Amino acid sequence: MTQISQAGPAHAAALALLHHSAFPHDSWNEHSFATLLAQPGVVGWLDEAGGFLLLRIVQDEAEIITLGVVARRQGIASRLLRLGLGHAAGQGVRRIHLEVAERNIAGRGLYQKFGFVENGRRPRYYPDGGDALILSLDLEMFRA
C-alpha cells in the first residue's frame, strides 16, 4: 500500500500538478494551494500513488474542498476519504459537506459508497451549464 502524508504549503507545487491531472478543465495553480493550505482549518493529504484531499474544518462542520486521483479504481480516493473523515471526526466535526457535479458519475459513486446524501442543488453552477449537487454526511460513525 502506498504512503499518505499530510500536505503543507511546501507541497503546493505537487498538489497543483495532481489537480491538473484530475481536473484538466479547472486546474488550480501552486499559489492557490499554498494560499489554501495556509488558511486556518484547512488540512490536506497526498497519496504518493497520485491522489490528494483537502478539507476545511470550521468548528463542528467541515467541507471537502477538493479530492482527486490520477490512478483510478485502485481504492486511493477511498483511503484518502477514510483518513480525512476520521481526522475530521477526531477534531469534533459532526457533519461534512461537499459539492459534486451531477454528471460526475465517479465522484457521486464514491460519495454514495461512503453514505453521503443529497440535500441541495445549485442549478447551472458550472461553466458548462451543469448542476452541482450538495451532499453531506453525518460523521457519527467515524467517532471512536
Ligand SMILES: CC(C)(COP(=O)(O)OP(=O)(O)OC[C@H]1O[C@@H](n2cnc3c(N)ncnc32)[C@H](O)[C@@H]1OP(=O)(O)O)[C@@H](O)C(=O)NCCC(=O)NCCS
Ligand atoms: C472520483 C475519484 C476521486 C475516485 O477516485 P478512485 O481512487 O478511482 O476511487 P476508488 O477506487 O476509491 O473507488 C471507490 C468507489 O467510488 C465509485 N467509483 C469510482 N470510480 C467510479 C466510476 N468511474 N464509475 C462509477 N463509480 C465509481 C465506486 O463505488 C468505487 O467503489 P468500487 O471500486 O468498490 O466499485 C476519481 O475518479 C477522480 O479523481 N475524478 C476526477 C476528480 C473528481 O471528480 N473528484 C471528485 C469531485 S468532488
